[in-house]
Amino acid sequence: MTDLQNRFHDIIAPVIAFDSEVEIVDGKGSWVTAVDGKQYLDFACGIAVTNLGHRPDAVVTAAQSQLNKLWHAGGAFLYEPLVTAAESIVDIAPDGINKVFFMNSGAEAVEGSIKLARKVTGRQGIITFRGGFHGRTMGSVTYTTSKAKYRQGYHPLLPSTFVVPFPHPYGWGMTQEEANAYALRELEFKFRYEVTPGEIAAFLVEPMQGEGGYYPASKAFLDALRAIADEHGILLIFDEVQTGFGRTGDWFTSQVYDVRPDVLVMGKAIANGLPLSAVGASSELLDQWLPGSHGTTFGGNPVCCAACTATIDGLREVIPTVPASSEHAFSRWNTLKEEHPTIGDVRGLGLMIGIELITADGSPDPEAFTSIASFARDAGMFILNCGPDGNIIRFIPPLNVSREDLDRGIDILTDAIAAYESGR
Ligand SMILES: Cc1ncc(COP(=O)(O)O)c(C=O)c1O
Numbered sequence: 001m002t003d004l005q006n007r008f009h010d011i012i013a014p015v016i017a018f019d020s021e022v023e024i025v026d027g028k029g030s031w032v033t034a035v036d037g038k039q040y041l042d043f044a045c046g047i048a049v050t051n052l053g054h055r056p057d058a059v060v061t062a063a064q065s066q067l068n069k070l071w072h073a074g075g076a077f078l079y080e081p082l083v084t085a086a087e088s089i090v091d092i093a094p095d096g097i098n099k100v101f102f103m104n105s106g107a108e109a110v111e112g113s114i115k116l117a118r119k120v121t122g123r124q125g126i127i128t129f130r131g132g133f134h135g136r137t138m139g140s141v142t143y144t145t146s147k148a149k150y151r152q153g154y155h156p157l158l159p160s161t162f163v164v165p166f167p168h169p170y171g172w173g174m175t176q177e178e179a180n181a182y183a184l185r186e187l188e189f190k191f192r193y194e195v196t197p198g199e200i201a202a203f204l205v206e207p208m209q210g211e212g213g214y215y216p217a218s219k220a221f222l223d224a225l226r227a228i229a230d231e232h233g234i235l236l237i238f239d240e241v242q243t244g245f246g247r248t249g250d251w252f253t254s255q256v257y258d259v260r261p262d263v264l265v266m267g268k269a270i271a272n273g274l275p276l277s278a279v280g281a282s283s284e285l286l287d288q289w290l291p292g293s294h295g296t297t298f299g300g301n302p303v304c305c306a307a308c309t310a311t312i313d314g315l316r317e318v319i320p321t322v323p324a325s326s327e328h329a330f331s332r333w334n335t336l337k338e339e340h341p342t343i344g345d346v347r348g349l350g351l352m353i354g355i356e357l358i359t360a361d362g363s364p365d366p367e368a369f370t371s372i373a374s375f376a377r378d379a380g381m382f383i384l385n386c387g388p389d390g391n392i393i394r395f396i397p398p399l400n401v402s403r404e405d406l407d408r409g410i411d412i413l414t415d416a417i418a419a420y421e422s423g424r
Contacts, residue, residue, distance in 0.1 A: 004035075019384060020377060025056030028403045032382075041381040043409050048210070048242045048352070051228050051269040053398040059272050062310035066303045076298050086306035088312040089266070089280060097264050097280040101289070102300030105239035106267030107135025109277035110204070112294060113263045114139065116279060117202035117235045120288045126158075127190070127201040127234075129166035129183075131212030131388070134204065134239055144317055146212035147388050156173045163216035164190050166205070168215055168361050170345040170356065180221045187228070197232035202263070207253035213387035214347060214354025214394065222259040231260070235285075237263040237411065241277070242352075245269035245311070246319040246399050249350030256349055272311040276304035282338040318400045325406060326350045327393065332410050340417050342368050342378050353395035354386065355413075364389035368420050375416035381409055 001009075005021050022040070026033040030053050032042045045051065052059065066081060073079050086100040103109045114126060124141065128134070133146040142157035144150050151157065164187045167179035174182065190198050203225055208216040229236040238261035243253045247269065250256045255266065262285065267277035277299075330346065333355060337343040342365065344358035357368035369385045374394065376383055384394045393413070397406055 004085060009192045019373075020382065022377070022382075027329055029053040029055075030401050038228060039380060040377070041409050041412070043395065044382045044384045045396050045398055046273055047384065048247060048394075048396050049268045049273050051245055051247060051317065051399045054273075055078070056272060056311075056314055056400075058314055059307050059310040062306045063274065069302075070400065071301070072298075073277060073302060075295070079302050080304035081302045081309065082300045085300075085308040086278075087308045089270075089278060092251040092312060093264060093280050094252055095261055096260055096262075096282050099283045099286040101279060101286065102305070103279070103296050104275050104298050104301075105135070105237075105277050107137040107140040108246035108264070108296075108299075109241065109267055109279050109402050110134045110143065110239060111137060111139040112279045113237045113239075113265050114143075114204065115294055116281065116285065116289050117237065119293060120285055121201040121233065123199055123201040124160045124203055125162060125195055126160065126204055127162045127164060127187070127200055128204045129206075129209075131166050131168065131209050131215065132204070132206055132239070133209070133211030133242075134206075135241075146209075146386075160195075160199075162190055162200075164194055166209060166212070166215065166219065167221055168213065170215075170322070170347065171213070176218050177220070180218060180224070181392060183221065184224055192236075195229070195390050198236045199232060200232065202235040202237045203229055204237045204239060206239045206243065207257060207259070208243050208248055208349055208352060210352075211386050212393055213356075214352065215251075216248075216349050217257075218346065219257040219259060222257055222284045226259055235262040237261060237265060239265045241265055241267040243349075246315050246322055247350055247352045247396070248348075249313075249319075249322050251319065253349065257309050270311065271304045271307040272314075274301075274304040274307040276301070276308055306325045309388060315399070322350050322399050325397075325399075325401065325403070326353075328403070329353060329406060329410065332407075333395070336410075336417070340421060342417055342421055348395075351395075351397055351399055351401075355393040355395060356387070357391045357393065361392050364391040366390040368417075369393060371420045371423075372413060372416040375419055376412050379412045379415065381412045383413070 023035040128143040134143040165183040169179040264280040333346040345356040
């Protein structure tokens with residue numbers, strides 16, 4: 001162990017599980033540099049946060065210049081970066097989202113969206129979808145069902161939360177249509193046997209599940225939820241914390257699928273790595289959230305807001321390039337799937353691609369991920385996994401990754417998969 005690793009283990013609570021203990025000292029674009037000078041291609045992106053890569057020049061300049069003027073106001077004063085960041089978000093957000101409330105983290109924004117939904121509907125029930133990840137705070141972990149371990153030891157969680165299936169066609173051995181029909185039938189049963197729709201304040205759903213296994217919801221499924229929500233006065237909350245800001249090929253997955261949420265939850269890439277999150281909704285809804293009935297000290301920090309506006313400006317040029325990078329990556333991964341029995345499925349949207357690794361009998365193969373990630377690290381590349389079994393590669397390069405680096409990343413993983421297959 002290095003000196004830093006020893007100090008780390010002595011002082012940092014182990015509950016925060018790090019994927020690696022490689023000490024890095026610098027990051028630029030798609031690359032990070034370790035203390036020993038070794039460079040790594042960073043396809044973890046700080047868990048889908050650095051969509052513009054590390055330290056994009058314009059974001060650095062915006063944050064630095066704000067830092068030199070004002071870095072905290074805490075709700076005591078008005079400051080321009082707050083309003084400009086909100087205007088930038090509304091400009092790119094799905095139709096109908098025209099007001100914003102800023103917070104600090106994804107979990108906090110999820111909880112904010114639930115408080116908003118309960119307040120404005122006067123109803124208590126929340127419906128969430130199995131495999132969803134919405135955060136780790138006491139409220140948000142109630143809605144998180146991507147792994148039982150995240151909830152273990154914390155019960156009782158918030159009452160009046162109802163979990164229904166989210167379509168997992170590959171995992172269930174079904175077509176997308178069959179999986180949608182099954183999930184919607186279970187929702188119908190939920191309403192028939194457990195809770196009436198009139199008691200439900202909101203559906204909380206990721207339009208593409210992230211941590212739970214990189215499953216896109218499909219337009220048909222989200223259209224169906226939209227229709228049920230409209231019929232019963234239920235709010236449709238899209239948690240786009242991981243899928244937002246270009247990751248799935250448009251600003252938000254809502255626009256990829258052309259399905260309108262009532263409430264949009266944002267975080268992660270919103271300021272390319274500075275801590276900021278937000279809830280967006282119509283002014284009709286947000287104007288009913290009366291002053292003081294929710295609040296924050298740090299949310300909407302001036303430096304983070306300046307970084308947010310610069311990030312959105314930077315993404316304006318990058319997002320139109322995502323479909324071509326996505327097509328290239330999907331085409332290569334689909335070819336690799338034909339050649340490598342370890343790859344059971346390739347799925348996703350934009351540059352949010354899940355590669356599911358399986359054993360010879362088709363079961364999830366977490367050992368394959370461990371071996372591939374370790375090979376990749378030795379070869380100079382970082383990746384993360386997802387899914388309840390940890391057997392799915394999250395392929396999430398920065399959105400502005402060069403074609404050369406995109407191919408380099410896929411080449412490294414191809415060698416890693418071949419090495420794993422030759423040894424098993
Ligand atoms: C979809 C989704 N929602 C909420 C969160 C929680 O965000 P945070 O870790 O910033 O609290 C995450 C984090 O991974 C996420 O992927």
